Amino acid sequence: MKNLVLLILLVFSVSCAQEKKTIVGETEWQKEQNADFKDATKSPLKDKDRKTFTGLDFFKFDSTYVVNATLKRTPDSEWFNMKTTTDRLTKERVFGILSFELKGQSFKLNVYQGKDLMTTEGYEDYLFLPFLDDTNGSTSYGGGRYIGLRIPDGDTIVIDFNTAYNPFCAYNEKYSCPIVPRENYLPTEIEAGVKAFKKH
Missing domain, CATH: 1.10.287 (Helix Hairpins)
Known part of the structure:
Protein backbone atom coordinates (compact mmCIF):
# COMPACT_ATOMS: atom_id res chain seq x y z
CA MET A 1 0.00 0.00 0.00
CA ASP A 47 -7.95 23.84 -30.58
CA LYS A 48 -5.60 21.90 -32.86
CA ASP A 49 -2.85 24.52 -32.43
CA ARG A 50 -3.36 24.73 -28.66
CA LYS A 51 -2.95 20.96 -28.25
CA THR A 52 0.56 21.10 -29.74
CA PHE A 53 1.45 24.52 -28.27
CA THR A 54 4.67 24.61 -26.24
CA GLY A 55 5.33 28.34 -26.26
CA LEU A 56 5.30 31.46 -28.40
CA ASP A 57 8.38 32.39 -30.38
CA PHE A 58 9.89 35.56 -28.90
CA PHE A 59 12.79 37.74 -29.88
CA LYS A 60 15.44 37.61 -27.16
CA PHE A 61 14.80 40.21 -24.44
CA ASP A 62 16.81 43.34 -25.25
CA SER A 63 16.86 46.32 -22.86
CA THR A 64 17.73 48.59 -25.83
CA TYR A 65 14.04 48.29 -26.77
CA VAL A 66 12.86 49.71 -23.44
CA VAL A 67 12.61 53.44 -24.15
CA ASN A 68 11.46 56.55 -22.31
CA ALA A 69 9.04 58.44 -24.52
CA THR A 70 7.73 61.98 -24.21
CA LEU A 71 3.95 62.10 -24.39
CA LYS A 72 2.42 65.15 -26.07
CA ARG A 73 -1.27 64.90 -25.27
CA THR A 74 -3.82 65.85 -27.95
CA PRO A 75 -6.96 66.57 -25.88
CA ASP A 76 -8.88 68.06 -28.83
CA SER A 77 -8.47 65.10 -31.17
CA GLU A 78 -11.63 63.79 -32.87
CA TRP A 79 -13.05 60.30 -32.42
CA PHE A 80 -12.73 58.26 -35.59
CA ASN A 81 -13.58 54.78 -36.81
CA MET A 82 -10.49 52.56 -36.81
CA LYS A 83 -10.80 49.81 -39.40
CA THR A 84 -10.45 46.18 -38.37
CA THR A 85 -9.86 42.90 -40.18
CA THR A 86 -13.65 42.44 -40.32
CA ASP A 87 -16.51 44.89 -41.01
CA ARG A 88 -16.41 46.02 -37.38
CA LEU A 89 -15.20 49.54 -36.68
CA THR A 90 -13.74 50.60 -33.37
CA LYS A 91 -14.14 54.17 -32.03
CA GLU A 92 -10.69 55.54 -31.23
CA ARG A 93 -8.98 58.87 -30.84
CA VAL A 94 -5.35 59.91 -30.85
CA PHE A 95 -4.66 60.38 -27.14
CA GLY A 96 -1.21 61.78 -27.81
CA ILE A 97 2.04 61.60 -29.75
CA LEU A 98 4.95 59.64 -28.33
CA SER A 99 8.46 60.84 -29.22
CA PHE A 100 11.45 58.67 -28.40
CA GLU A 101 14.99 57.71 -29.38
CA LEU A 102 15.90 54.18 -30.36
CA LYS A 103 19.42 53.13 -31.33
CA GLY A 104 20.38 56.72 -32.07
CA GLN A 105 17.32 57.46 -34.23
CA SER A 106 14.32 59.63 -33.37
CA PHE A 107 10.78 58.28 -33.85
CA LYS A 108 7.17 59.31 -33.29
CA LEU A 109 4.08 57.15 -32.81
CA ASN A 110 0.44 57.99 -32.22
CA VAL A 111 -1.01 56.37 -29.12
CA TYR A 112 -4.76 55.73 -29.15
CA GLN A 113 -7.59 55.62 -26.65
CA GLY A 114 -10.67 53.46 -27.26
CA LYS A 115 -14.11 54.90 -26.47
CA ASP A 116 -15.54 51.58 -25.24
CA LEU A 117 -12.53 50.74 -23.10
CA MET A 118 -12.76 54.05 -21.23
CA THR A 119 -15.93 52.74 -19.59
CA THR A 120 -14.69 49.16 -19.13
CA GLU A 121 -13.66 48.29 -15.58
CA GLY A 122 -9.89 47.99 -15.26
CA TYR A 123 -9.26 49.63 -18.65
CA GLU A 124 -10.30 53.23 -17.95
CA ASP A 125 -6.68 54.42 -18.30
CA TYR A 126 -5.70 51.99 -21.07
CA LEU A 127 -3.83 53.22 -24.14
CA PHE A 128 -3.38 51.30 -27.38
CA LEU A 129 -0.07 51.47 -29.26
CA PRO A 130 -0.21 49.62 -32.60
CA PHE A 131 2.85 49.80 -34.85
CA LEU A 132 4.40 48.50 -38.06
CA ASP A 133 8.12 47.98 -38.63
CA ASP A 134 10.58 46.40 -41.05
CA THR A 135 10.38 42.92 -39.49
CA ASN A 136 6.70 42.58 -40.52
CA GLY A 137 6.13 39.76 -42.96
CA SER A 138 9.53 38.16 -42.26
CA THR A 139 10.36 37.51 -38.60
CA SER A 140 7.23 39.18 -37.20
CA TYR A 141 3.53 39.12 -38.11
CA GLY A 142 2.78 40.88 -41.41
CA GLY A 143 -0.04 43.01 -39.99
CA GLY A 144 2.08 44.68 -37.33
CA ARG A 145 1.95 44.36 -33.56
CA TYR A 146 0.41 46.00 -30.50
CA ILE A 147 1.60 47.26 -27.12
CA GLY A 148 -0.70 48.03 -24.19
CA LEU A 149 0.08 51.14 -22.11
CA ARG A 150 -1.52 53.07 -19.25
CA ILE A 151 -2.07 56.84 -19.04
CA PRO A 152 0.83 58.25 -17.01
CA ASP A 153 0.52 61.02 -14.42
CA GLY A 154 3.15 63.14 -16.15
CA ASP A 155 4.32 63.54 -19.73
CA THR A 156 6.74 60.61 -19.93
CA ILE A 157 5.86 57.00 -20.60
CA VAL A 158 7.98 53.85 -20.84
CA ILE A 159 7.52 51.85 -24.05
CA ASP A 160 8.80 48.29 -23.72
CA PHE A 161 8.91 46.82 -27.21
CA ASN A 162 9.77 43.47 -25.60
CA THR A 163 6.05 43.30 -24.74
CA ALA A 164 4.91 43.81 -28.36
CA TYR A 165 2.29 41.16 -29.11
CA ASN A 166 0.45 39.90 -32.17
CA PRO A 167 -3.21 40.66 -32.87
CA PHE A 168 -5.39 37.62 -32.10
CA CYS A 169 -6.19 37.27 -35.80
CA ALA A 170 -2.55 36.22 -36.33
CA TYR A 171 -3.62 32.95 -34.67
CA ASN A 172 -7.25 32.64 -35.65
CA GLU A 173 -9.16 34.46 -38.42
CA LYS A 174 -12.40 34.44 -36.37
CA TYR A 175 -11.09 37.47 -34.44
CA SER A 176 -11.65 41.07 -35.46
CA CYS A 177 -8.44 43.06 -35.01
CA PRO A 178 -7.73 46.77 -35.44
CA ILE A 179 -5.60 47.48 -38.52
CA VAL A 180 -2.44 49.41 -37.66
CA PRO A 181 -2.67 52.95 -39.13
CA ARG A 182 0.04 53.65 -41.72
CA GLU A 183 1.29 56.68 -39.78
CA ASN A 184 2.45 54.29 -37.05
CA TYR A 185 5.10 52.73 -39.29
CA LEU A 186 8.64 52.70 -37.86
CA PRO A 187 11.27 52.58 -40.64
CA THR A 188 13.51 50.23 -38.65
CA GLU A 189 13.59 46.63 -37.45
CA ILE A 190 12.01 46.17 -34.03
CA GLU A 191 13.59 42.85 -33.04
CA ALA A 192 11.71 42.58 -29.77
CA GLY A 193 8.47 41.04 -28.54
CA VAL A 194 6.51 38.20 -30.14
CA LYS A 195 7.65 36.78 -33.48
CA ALA A 196 5.45 35.52 -36.32
CA PHE A 197 3.32 32.49 -35.41
CA LYS A 198 4.12 29.35 -37.35
CA LYS A 199 0.90 27.40 -37.84
CA HIS A 200 1.21 23.62 -37.78
Missing part, protein backbone atom coordinates in the same frame (compact mmCIF):
# COMPACT_ATOMS: atom_id res chain seq x y z
CA LYS A 2 2.82 2.36 0.97
CA ASN A 3 4.53 1.64 -2.37
CA LEU A 4 1.31 2.40 -4.23
CA VAL A 5 0.97 5.77 -2.48
CA LEU A 6 4.60 6.55 -3.31
CA LEU A 7 4.03 5.58 -6.94
CA ILE A 8 0.92 7.81 -7.17
CA LEU A 9 2.85 10.70 -5.60
CA LEU A 10 5.75 10.13 -7.99
CA VAL A 11 3.46 10.09 -11.04
CA PHE A 12 1.68 13.18 -9.74
CA SER A 13 4.91 15.10 -9.13
CA VAL A 14 6.29 14.11 -12.57
CA SER A 15 3.08 15.23 -14.30
CA CYS A 16 3.14 18.48 -12.30
CA ALA A 17 6.76 19.04 -13.30
CA GLN A 18 5.80 18.47 -16.93
CA GLU A 19 2.90 20.91 -16.55
CA LYS A 20 5.24 23.53 -15.10
CA LYS A 21 7.89 22.87 -17.72
CA THR A 22 5.49 23.85 -20.49
CA ILE A 23 5.24 27.43 -19.16
CA VAL A 24 8.46 28.67 -20.70
CA GLY A 25 9.70 32.23 -21.08
CA GLU A 26 12.72 34.41 -20.52
CA THR A 27 10.73 37.12 -18.67
CA GLU A 28 7.62 37.16 -16.46
CA TRP A 29 5.66 38.76 -19.31
CA GLN A 30 6.67 35.95 -21.70
CA LYS A 31 5.65 33.33 -19.11
CA GLU A 32 2.27 35.04 -18.64
CA GLN A 33 1.71 35.09 -22.41
CA ASN A 34 2.54 31.39 -22.72
CA ALA A 35 0.31 30.50 -19.76
CA ASP A 36 -2.61 32.41 -21.32
CA PHE A 37 -2.09 30.75 -24.70
CA LYS A 38 -2.10 27.33 -23.02
CA ASP A 39 -5.33 28.16 -21.13
CA ALA A 40 -8.40 27.20 -23.19
CA THR A 41 -10.48 29.97 -21.55
CA LYS A 42 -8.06 32.74 -22.64
CA SER A 43 -6.20 31.37 -25.65
CA PRO A 44 -6.83 32.77 -29.15
CA LEU A 45 -5.38 29.57 -30.61
CA LYS A 46 -7.49 27.10 -32.53
